[in-house]
Amino acid sequence: MSAPSPILPDDPASKERLRLWLRFLKASRAIESQIRDNLRREFASTLPRFDVMAALSRYSDGLKMSQLSEVLRVSNGNVTGIVDRLVEDGFLVRVAVPNDRRAWQVRLTERGEKEFAAQAAAHESWINEMLGEFGAQDAANIGNRLEQLETSLREKKQ
């Protein structure tokens, strides 16, 4: 680890940070695109659909549309379309919310839960394969670093 240094427009570390970002992005896109391919080939699905089901699998009562878009950090309108298609496929249901006719509670169906369980297991094994060169300790260290980063980004945005 190097000592902290001041952040200036022409900081000599600036170029190194840019290179870091470009590599970060490249690796992230490579992994993501492999996951998208696998989801498509093995489950005829997509990453956004997987993300929606993953979010709902953590809430047995389901989530309202607005909560879903909050959790996933995507726009409201976006969630509408993805949920529409998952409902058509029988993986999700929209349940009316008592005392509020504007809102919907979205939930996994039993079929959706089964499907997601299969996808999640496959997903974990794809990642395990792709990140095989990281040992547990190593993964935890870098993971912590990334969490710090994400926190600092959120603070900067406020």
Added chain:
Amino acid sequence: MSAPSPILPDDPASKERLRLWLRFLKASRAIESQIRDNLRREFASTLPRFDVMAALSRYSDGLKMSQLSEVLRVSNGNVTGIVDRLVEDGFLVRVAVPNDRRAWQVRLTERGEKEFAAQAAAHESWINEMLGEFGAQDAANIGNRLEQLETSLREKKQ
């Protein structure tokens, strides 16, 4: 660094690798979405457009459509639309390739070069700001790690 360990479906490190990936993805999306916002607000542009211009800025003779999609690792059809719009905006030109009437050489115009120079400078400073907590040495170390990862992913795909 931890010792290398075998990769098995129920490797105890598997969950740790999954957590690493989820954090990785979260951080990457946070940075990317900030860049997209900035490009939109400050330059009325998008990340794919920036990527195309960045690729072309490294080749003063320009690139053929297929080379562009190769370099950017996106589909052929995708590049067509993005280049169309950049041509409309006067930032790019399609130049006929002698002796091959199927192909086009795509190049930045002078105006495109100026525009990209401004965007690239802003882009570097956004990254420098967001990744400020990484020192030069630190950024280089993690960057190397990511490059290894990307190489190993490419090998696995073959």
Added chain:
DNA sequence: TAAAAATATTTTAAGGTTGAAGTAAGTGGG
């Protein structure tokens, strides 16, 4: 050289993404 194969690009259909505008339904102050 004619037919077949390969190459370069565009078009198409289906989905994902956003911000902004639109619709419907709840909430509150006067």
Added chain:
DNA sequence: CCCACTTACTTCAACCTTAAAATATTTTTA
């Protein structure tokens, strides 16, 4: 009560993305 405001969600237009089909052109093969 009613008018303004807010909230929950959907629709819309524009762009990005892919795989697959379509076009046009060049190269290879028989």
